Amino acid sequence: MELVRNGDAEEVEMEASRASSPVREARIHHTSFPGAVRQKAYHFDGLGNCFTKEWDLSEGYGKEFCWYHVELPKGNQKLALSAQYLIDVFCPPLKLQDILALVSNGPFCGYVDGALVFRVNSAGPATSKFTHRLAARVTENCVITVSLGRVPRLGFKRMEKSLLYEIPRVENPNSIYDEIKGRSNLTVVPESRLESESSVTVIKEHVLEFLLTMNHSEEADNPVPRSxxxxxxxxxxxxxxxxxxxxxxxxxxxxxxxLELDK
Structure with a gap:
């Protein structure tokens, strides 16, 4: 009969405990899919001011709160791959139950680990431009959202960077204006006209068509939330x-x- 010393017995018990419990990695963030999703992070001071911040998934204090948004690619990937993308950017601190609540199919609204989670998914493949998906996780001082593809007017930016506040001119290569501008080295142009034209922003026709089909303005018009x-x-x-x-x-x-069928 072989005797086991106290130190050896403790070591055996520790090994058995590690074998029977799930393996937990150190809380070091590893990026397995760099650049796979688009990320936005904002910090709000509760007084009407908004700042971009680093992706540290920290929460605000007092009146302050944070918002972290992820845009999943509109590709033909499996749902499990979308879940891996979210695990890559949200874990830690989120747990598996949080990831499943954000990325699963079908509608959902309820509390998960002390946070309010709601999810709205439309039927259809992720590659379709008619497919719409939104999920959110809300706590007292932090909001996490996930969307499929880009959502217009979702973020915030400075007013002076908005196209809506520029003096527009639609690019048209056949216009008389462009012909005159092309011969500007042979034509005397008044200085006042040059100054006014220097503040004009040239936009392409397809950009104007896109803005006309939108039922809303762009990000610069968004009032900064206070709560x-x-x-x-x-x-x-x-x-x-x-x-x-x-x-x-x-x-x-x-x-x-x-129209094609009527022809």
């Missing part, structure tokens, strides 16, 4: 605008098909 509830209203509102854009696009395509 988490205001932020949730903004997120839902922009997704409703996106749904309206999808309906408008569908109507335009149906009209085009109808």
């Amino acid at each position: 988490v509830s205001n932020l949730i209203v903004h997120i839902v509102d922009t997704h409703m605008d996106q749904l309206q854009d999808i309906v408008t696009t569908l109507e335009l395509e149906l009209d085009a098909v109808e």
